[in-house]
Amino acid sequence: xxxxxIFIIFFTGGAVWFTINCRKVRRNILIGKDIDRKDNSSxxxxxxxxxAMGQKKMFERPIPALLHLFLYVAFIITQIELIEIVAxxxxxxxxxxxxxxxxxxxFIISFIEIxxxxxxxxxxxxxxxxxxxxVPRLVKSELNGWPKLDANFILLGEITLICFIxxxxxxxxxxxxxxWSHVSESQGSFGFAISAHLGPMIFGGMSExxxxxxxxxxxxxxxxxxxxxxxxxxxxxHFHILLAFPNVYFSNLLAKGKFTNLDSVTNEVKLMFDxxxxxxxxxxxxxxxxxxxVMDLTWKQLLDSYTCTECGRCTSSCPANIxxxxxxxxxxxxxxxxxxxxxxxxxxxNNGTFKDDGKSLLNDYxxxxxxxxxxxxxxxxQECPVNIDPLSIIIEMRRFMVMEQSSAPAELNSMFNNIENxxxxxxxxxxDRLKWAE
Amino acid sequence: xxxxxxxxxxxxxxxxxxxxxxxxxxxxxxxxSIVKILNHANVKFAVxxxxxxxxxxxxxxxGNEFLFxxxxxxxxxxxxxxxVKKIITGCPHCYNTLKNEYPALGGNYxxxxxxxxxxxxxxxxxxxxxxxxxxxxxxxxxxxxxxxxANDVYEAPRQILIDLDSQLVEMQRNRADGLCCGAGGAxxxxxxxxxxxxVNVERTEQALATNPNIIAVGCPFCNTMITDGVKxxxxxxxxxxxxxxxxxxxxx
Numbered sequence: 001x002x003x004x005x006i007f008i009i010f011f012t013g014g015a016v017w018f019t020i021n022c023r024k025v026r027r028n029i030l031i032g033k034d035i036d037r038k039d040n041s042s043x044x045x046x047x048x049x050x051x052a053m054g055q056k057k058m059f060e061r062p063i064p065a066l067l068h069l070f071l072y073v074a075f076i077i078t079q080i081e082l083i084e085i086v087a088x089x090x091x092x093x094x095x096x097x098x099x100x101x102x103x104x105x106x107f108i109i110s111f112i113e114i115x116x117x118x119x120x121x122x123x124x125x126x127x128x129x130x131x132x133x134x135v136p137r138l139v140k141s142e143l144n145g146w147p148k149l150d151a152n153f154i155l156l157g158e159i160t161l162i163c164f165i166x167x168x169x170x171x172x173x174x175x176x177x178x179x180w181s182h183v184s185e186s187q188g189s190f191g192f193a194i195s196a197h198l199g200p201m202i203f204g205g206m207s208e209x210x211x212x213x214x215x216x217x218x219x220x221x222x223x224x225x226x227x228x229x230x231x232x233x234x235x236x237x238h239f240h241i242l243l244a245f246p247n248v249y250f251s252n253l254l255a256k257g258k259f260t261n262l263d264s265v266t267n268e269v270k271l272m273f274d275x276x277x278x279x280x281x282x283x284x285x286x287x288x289x290x291x292x293x294v295m296d297l298t299w300k301q302l303l304d305s306y307t308c309t310e311c312g313r314c315t316s317s318c319p320a321n322i323x324x325x326x327x328x329x330x331x332x333x334x335x336x337x338x339x340x341x342x343x344x345x346x347x348x349x350n351n352g353t354f355k356d357d358g359k360s361l362l363n364d365y366x367x368x369x370x371x372x373x374x375x376x377x378x379x380x381x382q383e384c385p386v387n388i389d390p391l392s393i394i395i396e397m398r399r400f401m402v403m404e405q406s407s408a409p410a411e412l413n414s415m416f417n418n419i420e421n422x423x424x425x426x427x428x429x430x431x432d433r434l435k436w437a438e
Numbered sequence: 439x440x441x442x443x444x445x446x447x448x449x450x451x452x453x454x455x456x457x458x459x460x461x462x463x464x465x466x467x468x469x470x471s472i473v474k475i476l477n478h479a480n481v482k483f484a485v486x487x488x489x490x491x492x493x494x495x496x497x498x499x500x501g502n503e504f505l506f507x508x509x510x511x512x513x514x515x516x517x518x519x520x521x522v523k524k525i526i527t528g529c530p531h532c533y534n535t536l537k538n539e540y541p542a543l544g545g546n547y548x549x550x551x552x553x554x555x556x557x558x559x560x561x562x563x564x565x566x567x568x569x570x571x572x573x574x575x576x577x578x579x580x581x582x583x584x585x586x587x588a589n590d591v592y593e594a595p596r597q598i599l600i601d602l603d604s605q606l607v608e609m610q611r612n613r614a615d616g617l618c619c620g621a622g623g624a625x626x627x628x629x630x631x632x633x634x635x636x637v638n639v640e641r642t643e644q645a646l647a648t649n650p651n652i653i654a655v656g657c658p659f660c661n662t663m664i665t666d667g668v669k670x671x672x673x674x675x676x677x678x679x680x681x682x683x684x685x686x687x688x689x690x
Contacts, residue, residue, distance in 0.1 A: 060615070257588025258538035262503045266543065269507040273515075290501065319618040319641075324634030373631040376499045376623030377583040382614050398501030411628040412500050419505060423491030424457040425627055434487045436459065436466035437473075 007089035007223070014227035021234035025306060028344040031354070032299035037250040044249045047387075052248040057385040061313070064129075067122040071158065074112075074119035075241065078165075081112055085223060094183040095172075098190070110193035113169065116162050117194060123158045130155075137312035142331040147237065147310055154238045161225040168218025170199030171211045180208045240309035244386040247307040250300055251387040256378045259395055262289065265403075290399025293360040294340045297393060304388040305337035314380035314390060320373040327373035329380035329390035335365035336393060362397055371397050372409060439484040439520050451476075451483040452522045454536065456529040457492050458658035464665070465528075465658035471687035472528050472552050478690050479564040483526070489516050493535040500624035507543065510535075514545035524548045526555045528683070530584035530657045531622075537589070551585055553595040553656045553682050560601050567689050572604040578650040579606065579682075580641065580664060581616035582657035595656050595682045602685055607648040617641050621659035642667025646677065653679045 037044075050056045055072065058065040087096045098105045129135045130151060143151075172181075173195045179187040189196050203211060233239045264287045267279040291297050314329035315321050321328050339361045347354050362368075374394045381389050401407045408416070415425045423430045442449050453476065459469040476483050494509030517525075525547050527533040537549035559565045577599050585591045592613045599606045611617045620630070620637030630636060642664055645653045653668070655661045658681070665679045 255534075255538050255589050257534040257584050259498060261539065261542040262507075265503045265507050269504070269511055272508070273511055289503065317615070317617075319620060319637045320631070320633070323630075323637050323640050325631045327631070369631055372628075373633075374623050375583070375618045375620065375625055375637065377618035378587040379583075379615075379618065382587050395499075395501065399503055400501075402501035403504055408500060408502070409628050412624060415496060415500070415624065415627040416502055416505055419492045419494070419497055419509060423509075424461060425492060425496050426457070426461055428461045430491065431488055433455070433460045433490055434485070435461075436455070436469045 001092070004090060004092045010223070011086065011089065011227065014231060018230050018234070021231070024344060024348075025234050025239075027347075027352075028340050029299050029302045029306065031295050031340075031343070031347075032297050032302040033295075035298040035300055037252075037300055040253060043253060044251070047251055047253075048245060048249045051251075051385070051387060052245045055385070057383075057387075060383070067125050070115070070118035070122035071126075074115035077112055077115050080108060081165075082226060085219070085226075088219075089223065094181075099186075106191050109169065109190070113165070113192055113194040116165055120159065120162050123155050123162070127152070127155050137316040140312060140315060140328060140330075142328055142334060143310065143312075147334065150236050150238075151310070153232075154236065157225065157229060157232070161222065161229070164218045164221035164225060166195055166198060166218070167214055168222060169195035171203050171215035171218060173199035174203045174206070175208070175211050175215060178208070180211065182212075237309045240307050240386065243303065243307040247303055248387050250303065252389060252392075256381055260392070262399070264289065288400070289403035290401070291393070291396035292362050292400045292404070294336060294343055295354070296400070297336070297396060301336070301389070301393055301396075302340055304390075304393075305333050305340060307386055308333040308337065308388055309386075310334060311385070313383040313385065314388070317379040317383045319375050319377060319379065325370075325373040326367070327370045329394075332366060332370070332390045332393055333388060336361060339365050362400065366397065368401060368407065371401065374398075439486050439489065442484050443520060448521060449482045449484040450524065451481060452517070452520075452525045453483045453485050454493075454525050454527040454529075454532050455485055455490060456527060456532045456658070458662075459528045460490070462658060462662070464661060468658060468661070468681040468683055469528055471681065471683040472526075474687045474690065475556055475559070475565060475683060476526075479559045481559075481564075486516065486520075493532045495531040495535045496624045496627060498535070498539070499622070506539075510540055510543050510545065514540060514543055517545060517547065522547055524550070526550050526552055528552050528658065530582040530588070531659070534584040534588050551589075551591060551594070551656070553585070553598060554591060556683060556686055557594040557597050557601075560598065565686070565690065567601055567686065570603065571689055572602045572652075572685065575604045575651045576607050576649060577602075577604040577652045577654050577685075578609055578645055578648045579612075579654045579656075580609070580619065580645060580660055581613055582655070582660050583616070583618050583622050585656055586616055587614055595654070598682050598686065599654060602689065604652070604685075607650060609644045609648055611644060617644060619657075619660040619663035621663050626659050626662075636667075636670075638663035638667040639670050642671065646671060646673060650677060652685070653677060654682050654685060655679060656682050 055065065055069060058068060084097050088094055130138045169192055173189055173192060175181050176187050177189045181187055203214060233242065270277040270279055288296055294302060310330055312330050318327065318329055343354055346357055371394055376391060378391060381391050418425050418427055422428055455469055458465040491513055492509055493513065494506035498506035525536055527536065527549065530551060533549055533551045536547060560567065579595055579599060581592060596606060618637060619641050645664065653664055655664060661679055661681060668674050668677050668679055
């Protein structure tokens, strides 16, 4: 009885804490400016099915994609077992679905076990890629410190979770095989694909009481790890396992070459061309051109930042980065998220409103040198497996530097002058435009 | 265009030459090749001549939205004044800007890149290519970012190269995975940030790895960058950098 109570308190506490943190993330994302991404819902669902659920873009690089698929499928399928764990936890039963599902139960658990082994292989491979093989994109400087630790925590957490599953099933296999189960009339092996063999191999010689303890450690360990993982997500890059889906749903559906139009600028330009032009009245709040800080970005750009799992495919395809410039599209996303988290904490201690802390995304996190190194080639946008758009943030920040600070590099200012005076980025006279035909 | 207007006619097509095509000596040759192809196919077209002005692309990519919109509004006034319906461009940057960014400011036209247009002329039989002169020649195509990733046009230029009987070889990074030449995002007009390599050298290295006779391009800026890259490797004698339009024009 006491264990039921502990389980319910434990589980409810975990769920509540997770909900509180998710609401904070949601609040943080919604400090961004509005943008309409609710059109074409059928196209969006299709995109989500292909890119997020179907992992379409992952398979541009088949080896990590396959390893990732093991973890992804195992994660989803294991949730079935979690249903039973919750049902057992609140009712005090043991393997509640076993008797009613019979052979199908063995099939499901066996399936989970096989996927868990594949996920185990995937996790070991991922750990080696990061720590032994040192795949270039996984050891770049922006990952030093916490991001590297975060990645290893997640992978070690996954290994621990898998170990608990096999402790639970393996010990139970031996208990049932020896006729020592307290909870069931029918004894004998379940015939689970992996633990029917692994269980006797590891736990075969143990006493009844030791097996019961091991089985319980496995069961409680599993529940604990699931809740720990869940509550770790909002603090970690691993949040992508949930946010990838809405993030892909709200993707930009237009041509990648089409940059946003600034309506506030359009109104000014219209008035310059025709002072009598009718423009929508301003709502009185002073407008800022471009983005200096996270609140100048859209909620989608902020959602992008929380969705990023720092895989670095963007950075490894970026022409600036691969030729040694400081720009890394992944760092743009990480900086945006880190600043947003900082702004969120500021709001937490100031009754939900942001109090100026004298810092901003520009300069304190992202330097002009990074922003000016961009070729706007869209390689990062193309590469991202969950349709994150680092380029749009770079452009918004360039807009701020040019239109609010007039701090473009000198050569670009000359280019602007040439366009303004000669209608071309070079110092040629517009009257000479037809000279090619001579 | 003004001459057509004086005669009371409207040409079916406006050829948007672009700044590079108007002023850059290398790109002027591409412009003349495009004109040669259009004339050969008896396409009735016009140019804006001295009334053309920068589309504002480099200003927009550099963050100067204000200057971009000033340019765009000015150009749209002229284009709409001539009732232009269809535009062919010799540059993917003009193409992208006119096609994607002018509609929001009141400029709605059918915009087509010269490689797409030429490919249509070939498939409609309006120009016939005497095959042979490129037979067996190894040609690799460098995808311009603003034609490829930005607008998903990958196959039209390749189809032309196949129609020319050339042996099309692909770089490791091609189509959606293509690497920028280093000019985009207004980089053409400034020194690169500190690094350990120039982007155009990196890209040219990838192109040369296919051992080509010709590196075909579809953008005057890519042309400049890759040409410089080929010179960097002292290969200008053995490897030519040519626009797809030039390959066709040579063959008419």
